Amino acid sequence: MNRAQAQAGVTDAEFELAARESRSFLMQIAVASARNPIDAEDIVQEALMRGFRGIRRFRGDCPLRVWLSRIVVRVAINHHRSLSRRLKRWVFFGDFEVDPEGGTIEFDPPDNSMNVPREAMMDMNKHVSMLPDEFRMPLLMLAIEGLTIPEIAAILEIPPGTVKSRIFYGRKRLRDGLESKRKR
Amino acid sequence: MTKCEWLNSKLETYYCDELTGNDLREFQDHLASCTDCRQQLESLNQIDPLVRGVLQHRLAIAQMAARTRTGRPRVFKWALAAATTLAVAGVLLVIGVRSVQESPAPPIAVHPPALQSPIETDGIKKSSAEEQNVNLGKPLDGTPVQPVPQPYLDDALPNGPEFAIADAGQTYTLEAYRGRVLLFAVVSSDQKLAVSTLEQIYEAFGSNGRVRILGVARHRDDDFRGAKFPLFVNNGSKLLGAKAGEFRMLDATGKTKLEGSLADPASAARIKSELGQLGIR
Numbered sequence: 041m042n043r044a045q046a047q048a049g050v051t052d053a054e055f056e057l058a059a060r061e062s063r064s065f066l067m068q069i070a071v072a073s074a075r076n077p078i079d080a081e082d083i084v085q086e087a088l089m090r091g092f093r094g095i096r097r098f099r100g101d102c103p104l105r106v107w108l109s110r111i112v113v114r115v116a117i118n119h120h121r122s123l124s125r126r127l128k129r130w131v132f133f134g135d136f137e138v139d140p141e142g143g144t145i146e147f148d149p150p151d152n153s154m155n156v157p158r159e160a161m162m163d164m165n166k167h168v169s170m171l172p173d174e175f176r177m178p179l180l181m182l183a184i185e186g187l188t189i190p191e192i193a194a195i196l197e198i199p200p201g202t203v204k205s206r207i208f209y210g211r212k213r214l215r216d217g218l219e220s221k222r223k224r
Numbered sequence: 225m226t227k228c229e230w231l232n233s234k235l236e237t238y239y240c241d242e243l244t245g246n247d248l249r250e251f252q253d254h255l256a257s258c259t260d261c262r263q264q265l266e267s268l269n270q271i272d273p274l275v276r277g278v279l280q281h282r283l284a285i286a287q288m289a290a291r292t293r294t295g296r297p298r299v300f301k302w303a304l305a306a307a308t309t310l311a312v313a314g315v316l317l318v319i320g321v322r323s324v325q326e327s328p329a330p331p332i333a334v335h336p337p338a339l340q341s342p343i344e345t346d347g348i349k350k351s352s353a354e355e356q357n358v359n360l361g362k363p364l365d366g367t368p369v370q371p372v373p374q375p376y377l378d379d380a381l382p383n384g385p386e387f388a389i390a391d392a393g394q395t396y397t398l399e400a401y402r403g404r405v406l407l408f409a410v411v412s413s414d415q416k417l418a419v420s421t422l423e424q425i426y427e428a429f430g431s432n433g434r435v436r437i438l439g440v441a442r443h444r445d446d447d448f449r450g451a452k453f454p455l456f457v458n459n460g461s462k463l464l465g466a467k468a469g470e471f472r473m474l475d476a477t478g479k480t481k482l483e484g485s486l487a488d489p490a491s492a493a494r495i496k497s498e499l500g501q502l503g504i505r
Binding site: 070071072097164179207211212 | 275277
């Protein structure tokens with residue numbers, strides 16, 4: 041354990057344990073941050089690898105899962121920008137209908153436990169995909185069970201007031217999008 | 225401004241929990257009496273359950289994709305790798321044949337392609353650039369191929385910036401250190417003297433918030449476990465001209481104040497003296 045790790049109190053074994061325990065949480069953060077959910081697993085893998093390598097920079101001033109979530113968000117943003125990965129997706133998922141820009145996936149929602157009509161869900165998914173990152177991320181993060189506004193603010197490294205404001209405008213855009221479709 | 229317009233203008237404040245006192249009372253009173261405004265608020269409140277549904281839907285897709293990937297990708301990866309190798313071999317063959325036709329040429333080393341935007345990419349991408357630093361086949365006159373040395377991360381890319389280092393997916397340029405003294409050294413784990421000198425300096429001054437002391441690893445795979453200073457990797461930058469074992473000290477405005485080699489036993493004293501002159505103890 042080096043000095044920075046000692047200061048933060050994180051050994052390699054503790055990091056591995058925390059990473060294992062936070063994995064499903066990080067997967068949700070990745071799904072909320074990625075344009076396309078099929079990238080989420082890759083994003084989490086890469087973020088954990090970077091987290092392990094960069095653990096020296098963890099100063100213990102926030103929970104480890106928040107620190108790891110920040111890396112997940114950064115990786116997700118960079119991931120979308122990478123053309124090579126987008127091309128690779130076509131190779132691996134050629135038998136799914138994937139829109140490389142918007143990340144809309146045209147097959148039945150596997151989970152309909154929310155009791156929402158399929159068409160409404162697909163519409164909503166499309167509109168959510170079209171939201172800019174700054175609105176989509178906090179809005180989807182708010183839907184993660186147990187994640188609070190201060191935690192979202194810590195993950196996105198913006199003030200809580202800004203998170204609330206972006207969530208509001210995200211909701212408004214979604215509502216306006218759905219209403220304009222209904223009127224057509 | 226009508227009451228409805230007023231309520232509309234206060235919606236953001238209301239959702240941000242910042243509407244208080246008389247404004248909040250007025251807002252609630254109008255809401256109780258106006259069906260249109262109430263419907264507007266309800267339509268906004270109906271978005272959240274749908275978003276939760278979208279998140280669940282996306283999570284299920286992510287899990288399905290992860291399962292699909294563990295079952296299928298290797299075949300595709302190998303197929304892709306094989307196809308790429310064949311394509312590269314074909315291109316090299318054509319180049320080779322052309323060069324024979326034109327004039328006998330010495331072995332050509334292809335330099336790593338320039339990063340289009342070093343800030344947006346991290347060091348991991350460069351490892352693939354490194355891999356492309358290959359010799360293009362055997363020379364035609366039969367002389368043995370000279371092995372191309374593995375490039376280090378402190379080798380700047382052709383259009384690399386002056387200074388860009390990365391850690392945990394984040395890239396830092398000199399801007400990040402403005403307002404503080406920056407001391408960095410380019411190190412590799414086999415340079416014991418340079419590493420221990422940097423450790424000594426970090427031990428002495430690292431806790432002072434006015435200075436940032438860090439190492440820039442020459443190679444990603446260098447084992448620096450136990451190093452007592454923060455470690456970064458070069459992101460294709462020129463590192464202000466610093467080579468292996470060398471250091472640079474910049475003042476708060478980004479101007480280089482001191483440079484040299486950490487292998488020089490006098491360097492530690494020079495650095496300490498310069499830091500002292502800058503008021504850092």
